[in-house]
Amino acid sequence: MMGGYGDIKLLNDDGTRLDGRAVDELRPVEIKAGVLPVADGSAWVKHGLNVAVAAVYGPMEAHPRKIQRQDRAVIDVRYNMAPFSTSDRIRPGFNRRSREISKVTAEALESVVLVERFPRSKIRVEIEILAAEAGTRCVGITAASVALADAGIPMRDMIVGVASGKIEDVVVLDLDKAEDNYGQADLPMGILPNTGEIAFLQMDGDLSVEEYNLACEYNYKAASEIHELMKQALLDSASRGDA
């Protein structure tokens, strides 16, 4: 999965990255809540050049009935990349990648939403990636969490999507497109900032245990930074009063 490194140089001589970031520095992140008027909750996240929008509908009656759970709500997540979100246009519709991301994202969100409060109902979470520049699943999780909070759905905590990886044998936070394409490892995580629990975890590439530990440390540090922006977005939306 991770491309090999070799000819492509991803680190400058002074140890900074091609875009000038330090190894433990995030791309710029902007978050807004309450951006879609017809949804029950919504969020817009720009992370680097990634743009994700999430909408939440519900809780609503779960149908077809076979998906209902007697003791809890089901969370129905769709992660979708817009046809124009990537360098080569992608055909609309679900593919294996988007199905898998939707599944693990739903399971992550089910671990924080108080689903037992809404038996037999469904909460729809729609994640639309409008521009993709590496790390869209994490941006989607962050957006979905803010949208759920904006919808007033009770949660134990929000989930912050963050990733670290490895380029030229160096662990770095938040891979951009070139680093993702030519790097050696990627460790996306969904972190609950208040409890420190991990709700989402994937990894591919090659990391030693020490490298994993460092990547993990970077992710936790970044999660608390992004969490502040998530809270601020919700406060701003609430004070605008149009959420």
Added chain:
Amino acid sequence: MVQLVPQLLRQQLAELAANDERIDGRSRWQSRDVELEVDILYNAEGSAKVVMGDTIVYVGVKFDTAAPYSDRPTSGSLMTGAELRPVAHRKYEPGPPSPESIELGRVVDRGIRESGCMDMESLCIVPGESVWRVMIDLHVLSDGGNIFDACATAAIAALRTATVPAKRFDVGEDFKLELKSTPVMCSFTRVGGRYVYDANEAEELGGDERVHITLGDEGHLHSLQKGLKGVLMPEEFAEILAQAGDKCAELRELIHSKEA
């Protein structure tokens, strides 16, 4: 809920119409505020966002190269797709493109194509072998009514600010897509028995048929579509066509104001 609410709403809309009023306080031919942003998405070679009241749409333009059609060996091609994804409203379900989304894509496509605003010959790379294919994708994020005008406005704005990525395809230097005119759509919906411009969500829910009109720079008609159940008289069409001229000119001015 599905049955009862529209019935009560229809009654309310009819009473408002009788007093020449609308549910959100607008006058009959008044549009909601329109916001337009262009060139906002990384990876799309042309992009635009339109906000009209509670409606929000994004449009992206992508290019690739393909073999031309055998009967038009020097002509590029245009494709317009629309997605009414479940993000846009609780009424939309996941699944293959619905008839509604196909209609939306085709009506927007016709207005652009038939206006002749794109010089398809300028999109030829090697005659008979390779031409540019222009792909417009309409992406509705929030359906608060009149997504047709929002999509058509965003589509022509995205096209007019698009760059053909020739360098990425190794066929020369990037160049601006050339557009000769600005076809603009405006749509009218029968609400409470009479036509109004730019219907909102409630007016569509409790209204009847809609008529979409695309006009070119000279005021010529380039596409028409009547959608949904209902009928209209020629005098009614004449009335909305007269309004369409002014409405399209306003939108065209907005689109041109975003061009560098």
